Amino acid sequence: MLELAILGLLKEQELHGYELKKRLGDTFGPMSRVSFGSLYPALRRLEKAGAVEVIEAGPSAAALSIPTTGSLSGERAAYRARRASGGRDTRGRKVYRITADGQALFEKLLAAEDASPEDDRSFQLRLAFARHLAADQRLGLLERRRAQLIERLARARTAVRSGRERLDSYARAVAEHSTEATEHDISWIERLIAAERSDREEVD
Amino acid sequence: MLELAILGLLKEQELHGYELKKRLGDTFGPMSRVSFGSLYPALRRLEKAGAVEVIEAGPSAAALSIPTTGSLSGERAAYRARRASGGRDTRGRKVYRITADGQALFEKLLAAEDASPEDDRSFQLRLAFARHLAADQRLGLLERRRAQLIERLARARTAVRSGRERLDSYARAVAEHSTEATEHDISWIERLIAAERSDREEVD
C-alpha cells in the first residue's frame, strides 16, 4: 500500500524521496511512517512500472535556486562525486513526477474493494484520499470499515469474557483499553457516515 | 517481539502452534495477531536456541484422550502419513513447553529498556506481562511510554497546524482522529501511572 501513498502525494506535487518520507509521516499520522528501506525500493518499483518518472535534478536545490553563485562549486562537487563513485552520480536529489499510467494506477489502488479487511493503515490511507473517490465508493469504504470494526469488537468482547478469570489485571487493562479504542473508532466512522449521507441529501 | 509473546503464553501453559496463534489474537487484542508464516519460524528459532522444547504428541488430541477406541485407526493413519511423506511425520500436534533458559530469556526480553520507542505492539505486550516486572520497572515502562506519546502528539499537532490549508477535509479528519486517539492513550497511561503510585503508597 506504500505505492498508493506515494502516488497520492506525487499527484499533488513533484517530490524527492526524503521529502516524501517526511510528508508520509505527518500527513497520515505517526502510524504510517515508512523507512527508507521500504521507500526507495518502492520508488524503483514504481519507476520500473512506468508509474512515476525522475525529473533530472541538479546537485542540490540551492544550486538550482541560486545558480549564479552556487553553480560553480556545485559543478565541481558533482565532478568529484562522479569520479569517486565510479561514474555513477550518487549525490543530489532525484525528483519524481507521476505519469498518466501512475494516475490510472492510483485510481485502481484506491478503489480496490478487496482491500485487506484488517489493515488499519490501508483504511486510514484510503480515507485520507477519499476526495478522489465517487460519493458511493466513499460510503462503501466507510461501511465496510464499520462492519469490520463491529466484528472485531464482538470478538474482543467474547475474548475478554472468556478470559475474565484467566487474565491478571494488567492483561485485562490492555484488553479493555483495546476494546474502548475500537468503540471510539466505530463512533467516529458513524459520524463520518452521517456526514456523507447529509451531503448526499443536500445534492438532491 | 513475537518471541516474548510466545514465551509469556508458554509460561502459563504448554501449547501447540495453532492454539498459540489463537491466544495471541484474543489475549493481546486484534493488533497483535500473527500469521503462521511468522509463528512457526519463531517457534523453530526458540527451539534451536533451547528456550522451548517439544513434548512429543500423538497423532491427535482425540487419540490421546480416548485411547481405547481412537488409537487403532490413529496408528493406521499415522503409518500411512509417515509413508506418504517419506518418513517425516507431518500431521499431529507439536506441543511446546518452556525451558529454564526460556524463562531467563523471557525475563530479559521483558525488561529490555531499549525497547523500540515507537512500537505500539511491543508496549502493549510488555504491559500485558507487567505482572512479571518489579514495581519500579513497571513504572519506568509506563513513563517512557507516556513521554513517547506526548512527543508524538506534539509532532502531530504541529503537522496538523502546518497542513491546515494544504489538507482537504478527509485528510484532516484522519489527522485529527489520530491525535484524538493519542490523547486518549495518554490519559489512559496516566490513570495507570496513578494506580501504580497509589499501590506503592499502600505498601509503605
Add this chain to the structure above:
DNA sequence: GTCTCGATGTATCGACTCGATATATCTGCA
C-alpha cells in the same frame, strides 16, 4: 453409509518492511 464442508493443524514461499548502516553533501555557527 458416505460425502462434502469447515475447522484444526503444520509448514513453506515470495514479496514487502523495518532498523541499522554506509556514504556524501549542505547549512549554520562557534
Add this chain to the structure above:
DNA sequence: TGCAGATATATCGAGTCGATACATCGAGAC
C-alpha cells in the same frame, strides 16, 4: 576553519505477512 547536524540516496539481513499446500477430524446433508 572546522565540525556537528540536517539533508539525501542507497543497501543489507532479519522478520513479518498473506497466500498456498497438504492432511486430519467432526458434523450435518442426502
